[in-house]
Amino acid sequence: MFRQVVVALLLSALAAQASALRCGNRVVQEGDLKIGVLEKCGEPILHEQIGYVDALKTERRVTVLKIDELVYRINGDLLSLVFEGNRLVKIRRGE
DSSP: OHHHHHHHHHHHHHHHEESEEEETTEEEETTOBHHHHHHHHOSOSEEEEEEEEEEEEOSSOEEEEEEEEEEEEETTEEEEEEEETTEEEEEEEOO
16 A cells, blocks of 8 residues: 555656656757757747746846746647746646
């Protein structure tokens, strides 16, 4: 019983979030630019603007980055790629 619980927890943790994914024979990972992801994975099945984030605050100015989500279906799995500005910051599987 204990072993089954541990295996289930490990699998759910792996399914929820990853730092890299494979598009065909190419690898996409957190930190990649959006243009590179589009070149490697092609057009997503969904592209949504999901918000904004304050990236840099100075005394007189705030730099704001757009948050975009690109969704792909790869090998039957839904993958959500979240970008702040043009930089990939999070890869989520199965959500």
